[in-house]
Amino acid sequence: MSNFIVRKAAVLGAGVMGAQIAAHLANADVPVVLFDLPAATGDANGIVRKAIDGLRRLDPSPLASKDRVAYIDAANYGADLEQLRDCDLIIEAIAERMEWKDELYRRIAPFIAPTAIIASNTSGLSINRLAEALPEVLRSRFCGIHFFNPPRYMHLVELIATRGTAPALLDDLESWLVSRLGKGIVRALDTPNFVANRVGVFSILAVMHHTQRLGLGFDVVDSLTGPIIGRPKSATYRTADVVGLDTLAHVIKTMQDTLPADPWHGYYGVPVWLAALIGKGALGQKTRAGIFRKEGRAIKVLDLALQDYRDSAGEIDGGVLAILKQRDPAVRFAQLRASEHPQAQFLWAIFRDIFHYTAFHLADIADNARDLDFAMRWGFGWAQGPFETWQAAGWRSIAEAVQADIEAGRAMSQAPLPEWVFGRVADEGVHGPQGSYSASADAYRPRSTLPVYRRQLFPERVLGETAVVGETVWENDGVRLWTLPQVDAGIAIVSVKSRNHTLGRDVIVGMQEAVARAEAAYQGLVLWHEAPFAFGANLKEVAEAIKAGDFELLEKYVAEFQNTSMALKYAQVPVVAAVQGMALGGGCEFLMHAAKRVIALESYIGLVEAGVGLIPAGGGCKEFAIRAAQAATRTGGNDPFEFIQPVFMTIAMATVSKSGAQAKELGFAVEADRIVFNAHELLYVALREARGLAEAGYYPRLSPRGVKVAGRTGIANCEMMLANMKEGGMISAHDYTVARAAATALCGGEVETGSLVDERWLLTVERKLFVELLQNPKTQQRIQHMLETGKPLRN
Template sequence: MSRFQVKKVAVLGAGVMGAQIAAHLANVRVPVVLFDLPAKEGPKNGIVSRAVDNLKKLKPSPLGVARDAELIEQANYEDDLALLGECDLVIEAIAERMDWKLDLYRKIAPHVSPTAILASNTSGLSITKLSEALPAEMKPRFCGIHFFNPPRYMFLVELIGTPTTEADVLDKLEAFVTSTLGKGVVRAKDTPNFIANRIGIAGMLATMKEVEKFGLTPDVVDDLTGKKLGRASSGTFRTADVVGLDTMAHVVKTLQDNLDEKSDPFYPNFATPPVLAKLIEKGHLGQKAKAGFYKKAGRDILRYDLAQDEYVPAGAKADEVYGRMLKKPAAQRLKLLRESEGPQGQFLWAILRDGFHYAAVHLGDIAESARDVDFAMRWGFGMQQGPFELWQQAGWTQVATWIQEDIDAGKALSNAPLPKWVFEGPVAKAGGVHTPEGSWSPSEQRFVPLRRLPVHERQLFPESVLGANAPQAQDAGTTLSDEGDVRVWTLDNEVLIASIHSKMNAISPDVAEALAEAVALAEREYKGLVIWSPDDKFSVGADLQAMLPAFALAGISAVEGAEQALQDVMLRIRYAGVPVVSAVRGMALGGGCELAIHSAARVAAMESYIGLVEVGVGLIPGAGGLTYIARRAAERAEASTGNDLLPFLTEGFTAAAMAKVGTSALESRQLGYLLDSDVIVPNKDELLYVALQQVKSMHEAGWRAPARRKFKVAGRSGAATIKGQLVNMRDGGFISAHDFHIASLIAGVVTGGDVDAGTLVTEEYLMTLERKAFCSLILHPKTQERIMGMLNTGKPVRN
């Protein structure tokens, strides 16, 4: 398959989804032009302009950095249709009206490039019906593409073909969406609401039905159906508020309009719940309207009570016994819930049973295999496990028997029996739908293997379903050592990999020692070293809990020794004889950030959150973070025409003093924690592959460690300037006296201490200043309050 080159994308429709899809294309640096109707008043691109401006205000931000909104080219259907000819991919994302979409297709068809792919972003309309408005020559290049909201953050994208869509078109689009946009792709059949929304919305409707039956309140239900159940922390009703009650009602209406009792035996349950209808009637559409199932009144959270037709205090929690039940192994958990006598336990069993039942009955209609359903629910609805995974883990035949018994007893939402394949044949023999050979496909009557396109070869350890027995990073390759909470291993005997696996991947003295040993081994026998962890935490920083016992026994000298050892490791990594590349995903905070910035290069997933956050616990960066800020400022100043260091130092000082964390890899680059030369990878599952290739490339290019150089510092005059600004902030009440003290210490280190401006210093000299300041804070009572507060509650203490 030839690689699908996407030089430019057109997005049609500047509504919520269209504008945010365009924003994500800008994030990954794909040129994009956003279309909408010409404005009736003012500039013709006024509708698009307002949508682009609004992108900068949304939270969570659809843009990696707000200024990238300017990368979105603006256009309208009256003047700019010729631009479509420059685009390799056209994504239509206008309102969910079949007639509007068909009219637009007729308008754009003459202008679309003869080789471009046209895709409709719809949450449930028939892709085949939409294709009927297209000329015959365009139909093979047309398909459905369903992004989940918000597109930047939601991993799932569903691709939907029609009978006339060429298979190669779907393969090309999957490769682009996977690698360039960083998404997980599921192929869905062209049925109402496809896979995730079909299963997910049916599940939400079933939940609301069971809520009425068992007489529970939304706050209790959300407590039961959130993290405790292994689902999104927002639970059921708060999720509906976030999605938008009008949006949910629209998806429900798609089911109502396109299904009946013959095509879906659960159809009677698709009536719009009275509470949902009432809230929509009142204009309470959820979070965007500041009122839905919940609303905020001052500091209080209220919930809507249908019987009283008013908001009442919220905050009720589930009975603790059910929280304990939900921590049990799957088989024991489901048995306890099924046999529970309390309404909360009965409710939990009912919604799990309803989900298993619905997914089994419709698997053959909506998806190629059970794997697609489980991936769709994990990636689109935030479940830790898909319904089939949980069912299989709990004991396939036993759970199936329980479900069928409830169906026969009239307890289920439908009297439709479980399909025969549940109890007979290969699935019953295998004990579930997921096996090493593949996942069950009712339409093909076999276990279908995972689709592997060339782009998937970049995913060394992609997500897999329970039962697939796919290779796991934790035990893959050849382990050379596993001591000090660091596994040192290799996949190819060319590049060494170090994976930290302490709690939150925190850096203890043992971790630091193990990393130093990994560097030494890489220098002796390998092309380089990659520091990578398979979870969504690179490292949350130094392990404070590991430091406290040493402090209690030996006093501050033990802390100073540990800090110096950590600094020595950072310099060991920086000046290693082979390239050390940090592969960053998720949180790289404090010492984790320092580990990354001292590496020869960084490869970062788009969703990487990098920063020096020690101020939050009353400390300063102590493992070379401030030394890095000072050195980088000197290097940038030297490369410029000016001699004043302060303008180059201010940004780094501010980031450290305010504990700023980049909210994306792009923003982390702006803060200086990633360099322009560092690679940003959209798909988290490609991170290790790219990092390994980076090390090999650096090795083949003859990489050598940087020369040790002295560099200029701003000196006491620079520190005085910074402290003068801090005084204003303290006296104005913007920072506390202790904040002022910490920031002053940071200023003293990054400017080089009590020396003249322009003095040349070494990294070791600045690290000595770091250690002294760090240790002085460890002894400070207010810092000790902050440390203990963080360790006990996980929240920063302001004092």
């Protein structure tokens, strides 16, 4: 077995998608050459350089850290095609014009290495047809690789084989995409718009049809088709604005042109009102006007009756809202179907028609129901795929209701439901322990057996699949200590159980017990649970103690928190923190004290205590003071303040990293820590890291003594920065107070510059300052405001 290695990649096309695909390749430490046409004037690579420069300004950023842009080289088709010879992977991402792609393929073919993979990022054109433009010798190494926008953040990649694609190539590419780029792969069939766009665009067309049929407002429909039914906040019409109304129209036209025999073909057209918007240049978010338009702070929505924009309200009827809040999906769907309210009729209709459509087309567009459901979850942000939703609501009863509506002429198509819907699937479910149903094979398909998926100990599952639970060793109300004997019985795992993984007393006490038990009976300990990693201290407990005036209890709580951090740091077995999602406040401090960190790329890490008028006191300030002293000893100046200054601003401004990679830049993680692109591999990698440390004879370093601190001079230097910020109106008086406390903790307290202290001294300083701030009415106001609104108060 040979290794599959991508040393260098090329992306053809520096448009929105091409540039961002290049950025994500660079995120994954793959150097990439980004190509486009030569500029008509000036720098021949001007088009590409402009695209690369644009990556720096996008928000959310396609770049995991600023330095990644240096690994994207600019090139053009006129002078630089020789550079393709060094590329192991070439991704074409130019405009969706078949003739343009044909011409480009013929042009680049002589420069493609015989072992390179070439793939098209087309969102719906035929992969088999595209392959015809390539020489026969290259066709076995050609496939479709459809990223979703934005490529860094969207989990789905559709992988599409041609009739001649080498099967081993697809397996290698899938494994690489899953682990190196962190993607969820669906093997799509070569049908128009593949899986996610085929179903997703039909879903949008169904919503548009029933919106108009029932006379509902676009804002009302977005309220009905958003989070309340498990769809993204952008719902339907705001999603269309974000995608671009012209782009949506293009995808609709692909279906109209290529699916003439489809029973729903009559609906594959751009509605008149949508065509009118496009004709006026109102293309959505990119033109600042589409179905919605922002005027100052007000959001306006197009009203077809008025032929103008009005204030967006989007109120859901109370009775319909009560139905949607029913916990039992079977009851919910039965009541929606029975209701005469237009909003309820609308919801039943859009679900009925998507159930009908996906059942009818499953054999044509996807290998199995799991692939289709994952495509909608990963590509369109649905909480459940259509088959999962159907199964949860009672497969047989929904099938009978859908069939009744078809026979009564109420459905969008008169095509009957396929026979398999009423066969064994009605009894066994479309998803189950044996796999997911394949209509084309009339069999249940198990999950992929590619070795890469063994790294996913807790993969994302569809409804009906069984999950691994592990063996519990010990637990309290705050944490669970457990193992996965089938992976490594010698490494224990500790998981926080509290809501949002806040770090209350049960967690603090439980974590200390978990460390003690790991030291007694295991070779290592991994701190892991599904996102978020931790949202910090339990503010409700803190607020209750403040209200009771029990500041002595609060100081004991902080001291216990610090003891837990120290237990993690000085455990006699390696503690590895496996971090995913938010790791804020105390959660950040916990990971800072671990022997090693394994961090998912999409992790957002920071010491955000300033937002509630506090400073880090679980050892965060102490750790930065120690690191500054250690870094200073390696420089000629031997001045810790040089390393305190950037950290001080990070804490004072409650800066949160926007990626795991940026967490290293901010100092929350260190260079040796692992960044994992696929969060489902996080626990596997953390267990391996813990095992590796244990096998290497791990023992904790001794607590540092003689820590040189910046002292009063360092505090004064920080105060000068704060004074300028206050005078400039950037911070409030209380922001100043809080930031000065952070400076004092980072600089080792009110001591002479250059004083030598130990770790316990630093902990005492930050704890005392923390409790003093808790007694400040302004901080108390911030804590209460955060509890009531979930947002920081600037007072």
